[in-house]
Amino acid sequence: NAGVTQTPKFRVLKTGQSMTLLCAQDMNHEYMYWYRQDPGMGLRLIHYSVGEGTTAKGEVPDGYNVSRLKKQNFLLGLESAAPSQTSVYFCASNRDRGVNQPQHFGDGTRLSIL
């Protein structure tokens, strides 16, 4: 019963470095999402995907890229990390966009950019 798995759990980067966050789900879900969670700001949608090979921008997409080459995986990339991207990143998935299909969340990646 893995559900949604995010790797890594923690990471410290220097400004300008790049990295990729990996999200994997084993529930055969079509929809996947990347959020960031900041104090006082709540969860904000970065990018999402409605199926393998598709991606779309969310509320705060700037500075991030995503790819969904396989149905079970959704990757979030930071090409040139900035201190403003210090946050907790959550991945989520659901079967479709129906509200009776809740989004299942991973346990987050805590990212600090110095």
Next chain:
Amino acid sequence: QKEVEQDPGPLSVPEGAIVSLNCTYSNSAFQYFMWYRQYSRKGPELLMYTYSSGNKEDGRFTAQVDKSSKYISLFIRDSQPSDSATYLCAMSPPGGGNKLTFGTGTQLKVEL
């Protein structure tokens, strides 16, 4: 002004108390309303969802929606220390279940 406003707390109550958590919103298009619970260093998990106005009960939890006032509530009866968590409200317009708007969360601590 944020679309969804939620008092961040923290809210501290004794075990057994009735807890009331609330959100207000400004977008009248929102039709679906959800409450997520998030334990420390974990991802959010869905507690309840409701459609339009009215009440929904599930065990010790009751969700209320008042669309005329743009106000939603989550009541927890007989609160337990295991209820200590951050509670996030979320909402979406019809057909927009893939684009949720979240509140900032209310931190709740239930003390022995």
